[in-house]
Amino acid sequence: MFVHPLLDLGEAEDPAFRGVLSPQPEVGATREGVNDAFLGQAEDYYKKYQGFDYWRSLIAAAAQRVGANDPRLIVEFGCGFGNSTLPMLDLFPNASVVATDISPNLLSILHRLLESRGMTGRCIAVAMDAHKSYIVPGIADFVVGSAILHHLSEPCEFVAEAMRVLKPGGSAVFFEPFEAGLAILRLACLEVVAEAARAKQRGPYVDFAANISKMLEPQILRRVPNWRDLDDKWAFPRSVLQGIADATNTELIVYPLHDNKAQFRRHFTYMIEAYGGLKREDVPAWVWAPFDRFDNDTFSPEMLTDLPIEGCVIFRKKDA
Amino acid sequence: MAPRFSGKSRTRLSGSVMRTGSPRQHLSASFSEPLTDLGEVDPRYAGVFTPVAEIGLERKGITENFLSGADQWFDRFEMFDHIFSLLNPIFERYPDAASGTIVDVGCGFGNTTIPLLAHYPNLSVVATDLSPDLLAILRREATKRNLIDRCLPVAVDAQRDYFNEKFADAVIGCGVLHHIAEPARTVSSAMRVLRPNSPAIFLEPFEAGHAILRLMFTQICEEAVRLGQSGPVFDFLIAVSRDIHVRSQRLNLPDWSEKWFELDDKWLFTRRYFERLGEAVGASNVEIIHLYDRPDLFVWQTQRILTEYGPLRLDDFPDWAWKIVERYDSDFFTADMKADLIIEGAVIFTR
Numbered sequence: 257m258f259v260h261p262l263l264d265l266g267e268a269e270d271p272a273f274r275g276v277l278s279p280q281p282e283v284g285a286t287r288e289g290v291n292d293a294f295l296g297q298a299e300d301y302y303k304k305y306q307g308f309d310y311w312r313s314l315i316a317a318a319a320q321r322v323g324a325n326d327p328r329l330i331v332e333f334g335c336g337f338g339n340s341t342l343p344m345l346d347l348f349p350n351a352s353v354v355a356t357d358i359s360p361n362l363l364s365i366l367h368r369l370l371e372s373r374g375m376t377g378r379c380i381a382v383a384m385d386a387h388k389s390y391i392v393p394g395i396a397d398f399v400v401g402s403a404i405l406h407h408l409s410e411p412c413e414f415v416a417e418a419m420r421v422l423k424p425g426g427s428a429v430f431f432e433p434f435e436a437g438l439a440i441l442r443l444a445c446l447e448v449v450a451e452a453a454r455a456k457q458r459g460p461y462v463d464f465a466a467n468i469s470k471m472l473e474p475q476i477l478r479r480v481p482n483w484r485d486l487d488d489k490w491a492f493p494r495s496v497l498q499g500i501a502d503a504t505n506t507e508l509i510v511y512p513l514h515d516n517k518a519q520f521r522r523h524f525t526y527m528i529e530a531y532g533g534l535k536r537e538d539v540p541a542w543v544w545a546p547f548d549r550f551d552n553d554t555f556s557p558e559m560l561t562d563l564p565i566e567g568c569v570i571f572r573k574k575d576a
Numbered sequence: 577m578a579p580r581f582s583g584k585s586r587t588r589l590s591g592s593v594m595r596t597g598s599p600r601q602h603l604s605a606s607f608s609e610p611l612t613d614l615g616e617v618d619p620r621y622a623g624v625f626t627p628v629a630e631i632g633l634e635r636k637g638i639t640e641n642f643l644s645g646a647d648q649w650f651d652r653f654e655m656f657d658h659i660f661s662l663l664n665p666i667f668e669r670y671p672d673a674a675s676g677t678i679v680d681v682g683c684g685f686g687n688t689t690i691p692l693l694a695h696y697p698n699l700s701v702v703a704t705d706l707s708p709d710l711l712a713i714l715r716r717e718a719t720k721r722n723l724i725d726r727c728l729p730v731a732v733d734a735q736r737d738y739f740n741e742k743f744a745d746a747v748i749g750c751g752v753l754h755h756i757a758e759p760a761r762t763v764s765s766a767m768r769v770l771r772p773n774s775p776a777i778f779l780e781p782f783e784a785g786h787a788i789l790r791l792m793f794t795q796i797c798e799e800a801v802r803l804g805q806s807g808p809v810f811d812f813l814i815a816v817s818r819d820i821h822v823r824s825q826r827l828n829l830p831d832w833s834e835k836w837f838e839l840d841d842k843w844l845f846t847r848r849y850f851e852r853l854g855e856a857v858g859a860s861n862v863e864i865i866h867l868y869d870r871p872d873l874f875v876w877q878t879q880r881i882l883t884e885y886g887p888l889r890l891d892d893f894p895d896w897a898w899k900i901v902e903r904y905d906s907d908f909f910t911a912d913m914k915a916d917l918i919i920e921g922a923v924i925f926t927r
Contacts, residue, residue, distance in 0.1 A: 435913045443791075443908055454802075477910060495915040554791055556824045559783045562847045562916075
């Protein structure tokens with residue numbers, strides 16, 4: 257399945273990477289565009305971000321959407337420690353998975369998890385740069401890149417590579433943040449800050465809203481000079497994805513990942529509790545007002561499905 | 577798109593059915609019903625045709641603007657060049673249509689029909705509208721330009737199927753679906769008349785961009801209250817915002833679920849709505865394109881709303897209000913996102 261021989265990085269690079277394979281030209285390469293959270297801190301990342309059930313439900317829905325009921329060969333890009341890989345092996349009992357990532361550290365966790373489940377016969381963990389054409393063309397029934405696109409500075413090049421690997425009629429599935437929903441969320445946060453200034457209100461929720469808007473700005477507007485070095489590079493407008501679909505001659509399907517009812521209040525609640533250490537019951541009513549306005553008044557319920565915070569992005573390769 | 581909350585009118589075509597000779601034979605053959613010249617009923621409508629079965633039927637959902645007020649409507653809204661500049665980049669993607677037969681649904685006095693006929697010498701147009709008054713103007717304008725031989729004005733309800741199947745190389749509709757209570761019937765009818773792989777192209781207003789306009793205008797009006805300012809410009813923004821609110825939230829507004837049917841401008845569409853509609857009518861593809869790709873989208877549209885839809889001048893709008901509008905152009909969304917926040921867009925259903 258690979259155009260170069262695969263070497264075991266446990267022998268070629270570091271015993272800690274035993275069982276992780278890599279195409280020969282990648283051995284010893286500098287891993288560019290990936291930060292230390294995914295390399296030296298991989299075990300901490302694994303402990304913090306396990307979400308097998310969550311990813312399982314997303315992949316099951318996307319596969320059903322494109323009729324990928326029984327794929328035999330799945331190629332996964334950016335698999336990390338296997339948040340999607342393990343659920344896919346379970347969901348598709350006839351499938352083999354080529355699970356690739358740039359980080360051998362995360363892949364060695366995946367290899368450990370595969371070994372403990374006796375699944376190394378159905379899945380190989382391969383350390384490689386997803387932009388490079390190491391995989392033989394036209395072999396995959398299904399490509400998955402759970403949340404990889406928004407980390408890439410050139411997502412179009414990568415989608416072209418995913419399409420190269422797919423069989424005609426096959427689909428590549430991604431789960432990504434969207435500008436539409438995040439820009440509106442940021443507007444709500446800015447409104448909280450503006451209202452606080454007008455009413456001379458202060459409090460941790462005001463500081464938190466200010467921080468969220470500041471944190472989202474580079475990802476949404478993409479204007480900072482060091483944009484290529486950001487971990488989260490994109491909040492995708494649909495038009496950018498359509499441009500990628502046009503450039504790669506594929507069909508684009510986009511749908512929101514979550515129920516969009518009360519999505520702005522729900523997302524802000526999640527953020528203040530998960531990242532702000534605040535409790536929802538401590539947030540005063542006037543802070544909720546802009547979120548509720550965007551959830552219930554500014555947009556129709558159907559419009560909100562066009563304004564996802566997170567969405568599933570599917571590129572379907574046209575039939576030959 | 578100026579707010580128009582009132583105006584309900586129903587008209588009835590009556591009189592004896594008089595068959596005439598064959599109006600532009602190849603075009604009248606598009607109909608499954610024989611056509612009759614309405615000039616036999618009322619000389620003002622000479623050269624405007626209608627299916628025989630349409631005689632005497634009620635014309636629902638059309639306001640007086642489009643009937644006895646048709647001439648004033650023409651004087652105010654004739655924009656052949658502007659409409660052509662929007663439609664043609666899409667239309668010219670379909671060379672078969674440009675030298676074939678198309679149906680212009682809700683053609684009015686010819687904002688789309690006239691410039692298309694003038695630009696494409698091999699094009700024929702079946703130009704349909706509910707209003708015989710507007711069609712009489714279309715006939716006048718087409719005759720004036722020596723285009724009438726390739727144009728058949730037909731007074732017909734777009735929601736009724738009088739056409740034969742699979743004869744049209746394209747269906748176009750400029751600003752028509754948002755006036756119709758059930759656009760699905762019109763799109764379904766368009767699918768029926770199209771040849772396979774041919775497009776139905778509709779230019780329509782969208783909720784996404786309008787919702788942002790309402791957000792801006794509401795913010796400006798709230799700021800005006802805080803600053804103690806008032807006047808016609810703020811009253812107008814309130815009216816525009818209310819219009820957008822009703823057209824996007826009618827299902828959640830108890831007072832509007834019935835009254836909504838009487839509005840002239842009924843809909844602001846979403847992408848999701850058109851995707852669902854395309855699926856329901858069996859379209860092989862649904863494509864949505866924004867019509868205004870410009871970095872100053874919200875400033876430009878605000879200028880249009882104030883001066884073209886409203887009776888205002890740009891300097892009626894205070895500087896602090898322009899600053900609010902400018903922020904929506906520069907601080908909140910990327911240019912790519914503004915392409916998704918469609919104010920007016922094209923939806924193309926392919927059969």
